[in-house]
Amino acid sequence: MATNSPDQPQTPADEAVLLEARRRSRRAFVVGGSAALLGLLGWRWASTGDEADGISRPLRSVLDANGQLAEAYYSSAHLAPVFPRSRAREPRVNGKVGLKTVLDPATWRLRVTPAAGGAAREFTLAEVQALPRVEMTTELKCIEGWSVIVTWAGARFADFLARYPLADTSLPYVNLTTPDGKYYVGLDMASALHPQTLLCYEMNGQPLTPEHGAPLRLVTPVKYGIKHIKRLGSISFPPQRPADYWADRGYDWHSGL
Numbered sequence: 001m002a003t004n005s006p007d008q009p010q011t012p013a014d015e016a017v018l019l020e021a022r023r024r025s026r027r028a029f030v031v032g033g034s035a036a037l038l039g040l041l042g043w044r045w046a047s048t049g050d051e052a053d054g055i056s057r058p059l060r061s062v063l064d065a066n067g068q069l070a071e072a073y074y075s076s077a078h079l080a081p082v083f084p085r086s087r088a089r090e091p092r093v094n095g096k097v098g099l100k101t102v103l104d105p106a107t108w109r110l111r112v113t114p115a116a117g118g119a120a121r122e123f124t125l126a127e128v129q130a131l132p133r134v135e136m137t138t139e140l141k142c143i144e145g146w147s148v149i150v151t152w153a154g155a156r157f158a159d160f161l162a163r164y165p166l167a168d169t170s171l172p173y174v175n176l177t178t179p180d181g182k183y184y185v186g187l188d189m190a191s192a193l194h195p196q197t198l199l200c201y202e203m204n205g206q207p208l209t210p211e212h213g214a215p216l217r218l219v220t221p222v223k224y225g226i227k228h229i230k231r232l233g234s235i236s237f238p239p240q241r242p243a244d245y246w247a248d249r250g251y252d253w254h255s256g257l
Helices: 012-047 057-073 125-129 157-163
Strands: 110-112 121-123 134-141 147-156 173-177 184-188 198-203 217-219 234-236
Touching: 121 125, 125 147, 125 198, 134 198, 147 157, 157 198
Parallel strands: 110 234
Antiparallel strands: 110 121, 134 147, 147 198, 173 184, 173 234, 198 217
16 A cells, blocks of 8 residues: 655545544553553552551452452362372472471471370371371472472371371361471461371372471472471461461462462
């Protein structure tokens, strides 16, 4: 199609096209500028003001609302997908909080504080391994966006509490920490009792390595990896929602999938 050269006079049709183009450009500028301003004001509202759990209260309110929805729709009948064992791979080493001190597996003990009070009870790895062994190949999903299929083996947390009734399963929460206390995870009891939540001691057919949480870690494939605490050292059953390492840093406390 031919176009007007600079030397050619503009026709009324050309002028109409130019006027319409200018009108649309002005409208796009106004709409785009208004959207950007609203976005900026919204971000300032969300990121300012007093804080709750270390982040601004508006952002915490949004996270809590998401958590309430996750809790409302949670069901122990919902199982994470399982895969052929041939698809299992070793996950990347991700996160070293709670793993930096030297640990002797021979002297390691899992320390569990009874919900009713009294002295904590200590368990050896052999006592955990004496429970029914469960193996599953599931997807480990990292909140950073990557995922990998892994074969895990261990004892169901539900079987552990059934064999050692140190807490009423109607209680609301479970608190789990590393031996040094530097990494800590909070779970609702329903998630802890999920049939795919394991006290895990094997990965891809081999004992856990130190960087992947030896001698015992938690695996719960209905949650993001930040809940899969490595090098598990102690368990307790607080009446109030316990602190959680990544929730304290702005992530959703439930971190469900």
